Amino acid sequence: MPPGLDNLKHIVVLMMENRSFDHMLGALKAQDPRIDGITDQSTNPDITGAQIKAQSLAEFQGQLDPDPDHHFPAVDLQIFNGDTTAGRAPTMQGFIKSYFNQQRNVPHSQKIMYYFTPDKLPVLTTLATEFAVFNRWFASIPGPTICNRAFAHYGTSFGRVDMNLLYVNEPFKSIYNRLISANPKHTAKLYYYDQTSSTMEITNLLQNQPELFGTFQQFLDDCDKGDLPDYSFVEPNYSDHDSDVGEELASDQHPDHNIQAGEQFIASVYNAIKQNADLWQSTALLVVYDEHGGIYDHVPPPPCPPDGFTASPNDTGTGMEFKFDRLGVRVPAILISPWIPKGTVVDGRIFEHASIPATITKFFLGDYSPRSPREASAEIFLEPAAQPNAANNLLSLAVMRTDCPAFA
Amino acid sequence: MTVIRVPVPSKNSFNPDRPVSGLLKAQILHLQDAEKRLPLDLRSNIYINAIKTEGEAADYVRQVTEAIHEAHIDAGRRRTKRRRKARPSIEIAAAADERSVRKTKKKARKKPARKKA
Numbered sequence: 001m002p003p004g005l006d007n008l009k010h011i012v013v014l015m016m017e018n019r020s021f022d023h024m025l026g027a028l029k030a031q032d033p034r035i036d037g038i039t040d041q042s043t044n045p046d047i048t049g050a051q052i053k054a055q056s057l058a059e060f061q062g063q064l065d066p067d068p069d070h071h072f073p074a075v076d077l078q079i080f081n082g083d084t085t086a087g088r089a090p091t092m093q094g095f096i097k098s099y100f101n102q103q104r105n106v107p108h109s110q111k112i113m114y115y116f117t118p119d120k121l122p123v124l125t126t127l128a129t130e131f132a133v134f135n136r137w138f139a140s141i142p143g144p145t146i147c148n149r150a151f152a153h154y155g156t157s158f159g160r161v162d163m164n165l166l167y168v169n170e171p172f173k174s175i176y177n178r179l180i181s182a183n184p185k186h187t188a189k190l191y192y193y194d195q196t197s198s199t200m201e202i203t204n205l206l207q208n209q210p211e212l213f214g215t216f217q218q219f220l221d222d223c224d225k226g227d228l229p230d231y232s233f234v235e236p237n238y239s240d241h242d243s244d245v246g247e248e249l250a251s252d253q254h255p256d257h258n259i260q261a262g263e264q265f266i267a268s269v270y271n272a273i274k275q276n277a278d279l280w281q282s283t284a285l286l287v288v289y290d291e292h293g294g295i296y297d298h299v300p301p302p303p304c305p306p307d308g309f310t311a312s313p314n315d316t317g318t319g320m321e322f323k324f325d326r327l328g329v330r331v332p333a334i335l336i337s338p339w340i341p342k343g344t345v346v347d348g349r350i351f352e353h354a355s356i357p358a359t360i361t362k363f364f365l366g367d368y369s370p371r372s373p374r375e376a377s378a379e380i381f382l383e384p385a386a387q388p389n390a391a392n393n394l395l396s397l398a399v400m401r402t403d404c405p406a407f408a
Numbered sequence: 409m410t411v412i413r414v415p416v417p418s419k420n421s422f423n424p425d426r427p428v429s430g431l432l433k434a435q436i437l438h439l440q441d442a443e444k445r446l447p448l449d450l451r452s453n454i455y456i457n458a459i460k461t462e463g464e465a466a467d468y469v470r471q472v473t474e475a476i477h478e479a480h481i482d483a484g485r486r487r488t489k490r491r492r493k494a495r496p497s498i499e500i501a502a503a504a505d506e507r508s509v510r511k512t513k514k515k516a517r518k519k520p521a522r523k524k525a
Contacts, residue, residue, distance in 0.1 A: 163434035196470040207442035240424045241466035247422045260417040267414045405410045
């Protein structure tokens with residue numbers, strides 16, 4: 001077995017909020033043409049018909065207010081530009097139109113095309129260039145947060161395309177329940193920021209199994225003591241609020257929260273793992289965003305195997321049913337480990353959030369059923385060495401790196 | 409090893425008076441649904457339609473999240489108590505069983521014989 005996989009004992013997933021790949025990492029194409037980011041062809045028509053280019057004018061806060069619409073009908077407009085015919089193709093030409101609908105202000109609607117330069121996002125762009133960045137990681141659904149996060153926990157949203165209450169239908173268990181009920185038993189935990197921020201997984205997990213949860217302080221302590229579970233899912237702080245230690249800034253990067261607070265949070269997760277030498281060499285950290293938040297990306301979401309559910313025309317709000325057979329908009333995703341060669345760009349394979357339970361299950365439990373059709377067909381990002389696809393192993397170095405960056 | 413400096417957000421960024429986002433609204437609704445299943449004494453009594461700001465949302469989120477944890481801790485304690493009490497109750501149950509057998513016999517004896525027609 002490659003030493004990186006041989007050493008791998010912990011997988012940590014940090015899921016941030018509502019930013020597209022081009023918005024956060026698209027500018028890296030200028031540094032490394034292998035990264036599929038912003039080009040001169042990255043344009044969208046505004047409501048007057050003028051072609052507006054993507055511009056490096058994104059600001060940390062105060063620009064995307066109101067929050068760009070990212071519910072199912074708005075994302076359909078962003079991807080298909082209002083085409084509702086049977087043979088329609090995704091063009092990614094409806095982003096400005098969609099944002100215009102919210103304020104009916106032409107200059108303001110063009111801000112949906114703004115992206116960050118790497119110097120503004122030193123944490124995310126350093127991690128992307130130092131470790132493995134995914135050119136094709138998509139949200140699971142062209143829709144909002146809750147249903148997309150469900151794919152990370154269950155490998156499916158059980159037919160939901162919205163933010164409403166989502167109750168698990170057996171037989172698809174959460175990744176946490178699969179691990180803790182396995183024989184031999186594995187350990188798994190969801191770490192939310194604090195009790196005041198809590199989790200987005202309330203309906204099934206928090207209210208029935210609160211023992212699965214810990215706070216971010218506990219995550220830091222577990223890293224420090226070397227007590228991290230086999231699998232950890234970390235949630236950022238979802239709100240500006242006061243706490244015993246003072247003012248807590250939302251760190252989820254959801255518009256219109258401060259982007260730099262999210263950068264600090266990502267750095268703190270990375271540092272917590274890296275500062276414990278044993279943990280660092282035995283852990284893989286995935287930083288990923290739940291969905292694009294209505295913000296421009298130029299890569300059309302590809303079709304995918306249907307999930308066995310159908311959302312009705314009423315549920316989608318588009319007048320068309322949805323069989324969960326197309327992915328959502330592309331999001332940033334970075335895999336971090338000292339066993340990954342510097343500057344790895346993962347290309348050619350398509351990932352989505354169902355890849356998370358698919359990978360964790362395959363890595364810790366091996367073959368497992370039942371799983372949703374989407375999860376069963378999802379690409380995995382950590383290949384067990386004995387599998388035929390071992391050539392896709394990203395933790396491929398024979399000797400662990402000692403040149404990985406630190407954040408201060 | 410390269411050390412990357414992480415910029416600190418502006419102090420003016422903190423704004424608990426920011427209107428609640430669609431995400432926080434959904435979180436509040438999910439917590440309200442969970443709250444309906446809590447014991448009465450652990451419910452927040454906060455009227456969620458009056459929550460307008462992130463700070464107010466945060467207060468509700470904290471109260472219900474803490475209450476969910478508390479409810480499960482309470483239930484765990486009661487479970488442990490019941491288990492501890494379980495042993496002596498087996499003897500009582502056995503005695504009760506014996507008495508009920510005796511009663512049944514008595515009753516059987518007392519039952520008047522059917523008169524022949």
